[in-house]
Amino acid sequence: MKPVILCVDDEKIILSSLKEQLKRHFGSLYHIETVESGEEALEVIGEFMERTVELPIVIADQIMPGMKGDELLTAVHLRLPKTLKIMLTGQANADAVGNAVNHARLYRYIAKPWEPTDLSLTITEALRSYFQEKKVEEQNLALQQMNQGLEQLNQAYERFVPKEFLRFLEKQSILDVRLGDQVQQEMTVMFSDIRGFTSLSEKMTPDDNFRFINAYLGQMGPIVREYHGVIDKFLGDGIMAIFQKKADDAVHAAIQMLHTLAGYNQERAKHDRPPVNIGIGINTGTLMLGIIGEQGRMNGTVISDAVNLAARLEGLTKIFGASLLISEHCLDALEHREAYYSRFLGKVQVKGKNTVVSVFEIYNGDAEATIELKLTTKPLFEEGLTHYFAKEFAEAAVLFKNVLKDHPTDKAARLYLERSAQYLVQSVPDAWQGVEAMEYK
Known part of the structure; x- marks a missing residue:
């Protein structure tokens, strides 16, 4: 359905004249709808909204039985804030116009009897303003959606390239x-x-493998980022x-x-x-x-x-x-x-x-217990290393044995004890400095 221009006036002659002029100038692109009261206008607008009919302009008289023009335009504004409101009346006072301006964002006030050219120019400008604002809004929405899309894309990329x-x-x-x-x-x-x-891994299914790895990495990854x-x-x-x-x-x-x-x-x-x-x-x-x-x-x-x-x-x-x-x-x-x-x-x-x-x-x-054991045996361990690097392997072996008495699971102490014992049997070269080649990963 074409967009609608809605005219509201309790005088049928006025409505007929208004509809005829608007239809002559805008009828090819817009449907001209007329009603005789504010209450009827709101009913029609409700139907338009249900059918998603576009309503660019509402033209209303001020002095009508029941709901006055400024009251109607205020009610329209609450429902359709983008719709432009025009008051066309010969009896409106300043308070009514001010109320429409303040509460309905009145676009224009035109006095009766209107000059046809002035009315046509006003409606033309109102339509241009309405659709220009609509276009800007659509462009802003499209830009916002594009920005959201780019943001989502960047967020997706960040999971691969931080x-x-x-x-x-x-x-x-x-x-x-x-x-x-x-x-x-x-x-x-x-x-x-x-x-x-x-x-x-050998004890898990492929699905369990990935669940396990992702659960583990899910615990560790945030810690890296936290620091x-x-x-x-x-x-x-x-x-x-x-x-x-x-x-x-x-x-x-x-x-x-x-x-x-x-x-x-x-x-x-x-x-x-x-x-x-x-x-x-x-x-x-x-x-x-x-x-x-x-x-x-x-x-x-x-x-x-x-x-x-x-x-x-x-x-x-x-x-x-x-x-x-x-x-x-x-x-x-x-x-x-x-x-x-x-x-x-x-x-x-x-x-x-x-x-x-x-x-x-x-x-x-x-673990706390392990920390205590390593703190307790640290002097013996480091003294053992001093003897080890000095090629005093017998003394080193004694110290590492003492470390293991207090801390039997100290793998480093056991490693140096075994090396000390080995070097007691196999002499080391004169240039030996205790440096181990890391040929393993």
């Missing part, structure tokens, strides 16, 4: 990213991995994350991950499920972040020896029986070193590199 990664590259949007974009910064990188995942970290990638059952602000953030996140895991394991125990154990390696150094790939497939990544070392440290957690290992570079970068329980575990050399790195265990995330 917005922090874009910020590192000084990009506003994923659309700005180009192959070869890169930046170099000092950051702290964390690797975490589930120990013995293969054994766990200002960015998850660079998920590595099956593992996480690689980078921390731009402080090395302490990475260590705090790792400790919180271990505490959360302890609670997670308590829930698993209630369902007779085996505990989940993880190893975490952290290193601080210069990282290169950038976009690699080819034009058809690009990926954000982090490249650096510092990354490789963090991954190797995570691998060393299995060897030392530790949950969290950090490099000397990370230890030196900590602002609150005194806040952590730590012990020196030895020196390692990454395969293919000449640099020797000292490794430290942070054990704030261990």
Whole structure:
């Protein structure tokens, strides 16, 4: 149905004349409807609204039996605020016009008898104004929907390329990213991995595997973000994350991950499920972040020896029986070193590199009883290492045995006891410095 221009007047002659003029000028595009009272007008408007008929203009007389013109236009405004209201009357007082202006957003007042040209121009301008406002509204709505779509798209992209990664590259949007974009910064990188995942996985269906991994990652991911970290990638059952602000953030996140895991394991125990154990390696150094790939497939990544070392440290957690290992570079970068329980575990050399790195265990995330045992035996353990690096293997072996008397499950002490015993039998080269080559992951 065509849009409607509604005319309201209690005088039939006026309505007939008004309808004839409007039909002559606007009848090809609009339906001209007439009613004789405000009450009838509201009934007709209600029908229009039910049928979603568009009503751009209502023209009303002021002095009518029952509902007055200003009252009608106010009621129309409450129902259809976008509809333009015109008062066409010869007897309206200033109060009525003012009421219509204030409460109905009166578009125009035209006195009777009207001048035909003036009426036609007024209606033409009113229609232009109505549809222009409608067009602007539709454009704004379309723009809003487009912005919402872009926001949803950006949010979806952020699940694959974190917005922090874009910020590192000084990009506003994923659309700005180009192959070869890169930046170099000092950051702290964390690797975490589930120990013995293969054994766990073999006992689960494919569906259970994914449920388990996602449940675990769903516990750990928010902790990384809470401590200002960015998850660079998920590595099956593992996480690689980078921390731009402080090395302490990475260590705090790792400790919180271990505490959360302890609670997670308590829930698993209630369902007779085996505990989940993880190893975490952290290193601080210069990282290169950038976009690699080819034009058809690009990926954000982090490249650096510092990354490789963090991954190797995570691998060393299995060897030392530790949950969290950090490099000397990370230890030196900590602002609150005194806040952590730590012990020196030895020196390692990454395969293919000449640099020797000292490794430290942070054990704030261990069970309280384990923390107490490590604190108690720390002097003996570190004295044992001093003798070990001095090639005094007999003295070292005695000290590591004493550590194990108090803390039988200390895997690091047992490892050094076994090595000390081995080197007592097999002499070491003169150039030996106790550095272990990390040829394993």
